[in-house]
Amino acid sequence: MTNRVALAFSGGLDTTVCVPVLEEEYGYDEVIGVTVDVGQPDDEFEEARETAEALDLDHHVVDAKAEFADLCFDAVRANADYQGYPLGTALARPVIAKAILRVAEEEGCDGIAHGCTGKGNDQLRFEAIWRASDLEVIAPVREMGMTRDWEIEYAAERNLPVEAGNEGTWSIDTNLWSRSIEGGDLEEPDHVPGEEIYEWTTAPSGFGEEIELGFENGYPVSLNGEAMEPIELIEELNELAGSYGVGRTDMMEDRMLGLKVRENYEHPAATTLLNAHEGLEALVLTKEERDFKQQVDAEWSQKGYEGLVDGPLVAALEGFIEETQTKVTGTVTIRFEGGQARVVGRDSEYAVYSADAASFNTEKVGDITQADATGVAKYHGYQDRIAAEAKRAADAKRGATDGDESDE
Ligand code: ARG
Numbered sequence: 001m002t003n004r005v006a007l008a009f010s011g012g013l014d015t016t017v018c019v020p021v022l023e024e025e026y027g028y029d030e031v032i033g034v035t036v037d038v039g040q041p042d043d044e045f046e047e048a049r050e051t052a053e054a055l056d057l058d059h060h061v062v063d064a065k066a067e068f069a070d071l072c073f074d075a076v077r078a079n080a081d082y083q084g085y086p087l088g089t090a091l092a093r094p095v096i097a098k099a100i101l102r103v104a105e106e107e108g109c110d111g112i113a114h115g116c117t118g119k120g121n122d123q124l125r126f127e128a129i130w131r132a133s134d135l136e137v138i139a140p141v142r143e144m145g146m147t148r149d150w151e152i153e154y155a156a157e158r159n160l161p162v163e164a165g166n167e168g169t170w171s172i173d174t175n176l177w178s179r180s181i182e183g184g185d186l187e188e189p190d191h192v193p194g195e196e197i198y199e200w201t202t203a204p205s206g207f208g209e210e211i212e213l214g215f216e217n218g219y220p221v222s223l224n225g226e227a228m229e230p231i232e233l234i235e236e237l238n239e240l241a242g243s244y245g246v247g248r249t250d251m252m253e254d255r256m257l258g259l260k261v262r263e264n265y266e267h268p269a270a271t272t273l274l275n276a277h278e279g280l281e282a283l284v285l286t287k288e289e290r291d292f293k294q295q296v297d298a299e300w301s302q303k304g305y306e307g308l309v310d311g312p313l314v315a316a317l318e319g320f321i322e323e324t325q326t327k328v329t330g331t332v333t334i335r336f337e338g339g340q341a342r343v344v345g346r347d348s349e350y351a352v353y354s355a356d357a358a359s360f361n362t363e364k365v366g367d368i369t370q371a372d373a374t375g376v377a378k379y380h381g382y383q384d385r386i387a388a389e390a391k392r393a394a395d396a397k398r399g400a401t402d403g404d405e406s407d408e
Contacts, residue, residue, distance in 0.1 A: 002029040005111035006104035009033030011048035014115035036096040038068040039176030054161035069230035077218040078300035086270035088178025093125035111136040118142035125307025178267040200266040204245030204339025218325030241268035244336035272341040276332040279343030284327040284350040
């Protein structure tokens, strides 16, 4: 019986080298390459297809864009970011891992492999999904301690289809939700990157444009009054907000293993939708809900970063989120200017807001008058005043005693 292994395949150096390695070093008869579409640019699929053909690799391409876009919108409901990064790569990994696992099981594979190194987050995110199956989980790059130079030499010896310079100056990971740029000169935290690292965003300018986003139950549903599906809306906003330089992040990121790395990201749609969503929540949620939801959102984000969005904690957090989002329906006006996607207007039938109550021109709302605040004002800061008084008295007493002692 032939034994088969499914490999997460991009056509880049790492995964190309993994193909013969899985046969020669791990003893598999057949390797299946799986590329999962989460919104990468077309040329990445071309590269994967061409390389697969040259390797004579059985190659599967799985479209998981819709599933991924839905997860991105769950992230919007949770206002999700990790240290300022809206989790594009992190959220895509479980989607990719599940799609590859489905192919592996359909094709009767015995093993499942990725080309991640032993330094990053992705190995953990993939394996968290795969280790729930009976398949042998293989990480050749990590397990064999491969270095880039070793891979290049190995590829040259075997005449593998890797073009020199194929890998580019930086390591880039692109999907619907973000474009991540790392490595090369960006590894120096004090190196100021030039405009050339950016592809989705043009340099921010002061010039502005306003758009209106519609939400239903916390999900983004329309742009300027026109209903849109998640993928379409994300793609449209990446283009539009990107043209105003919205959604650039240059950060030091604490990876799960503890390594600090310098990361650059572009995420125009994510920034726009997250800002708009938070702006609408600010109108419709009570202060108590907003305060508590921040903690829920932070937990969701942490699990999102770790690739554990399918775990029971996230399901429980989403129970709370779902309840709050029943009111997050309405519209938000966003202005793109100076590289920002700023909330400049919001409207909802669920607004926890009374213009009458807040107005300077209304004396009485219901049976509440201005004078009713007097009692509250008298008590406000009451403990602080008692504390200050007590301290004054105690200090005076101690000062007197200290004086007595020094006299002796
Ligand atoms: N550090 C990010 C994360 O773990 C993204 C890394 C993307 N990879 C890349 N080669 N640019 O989520």
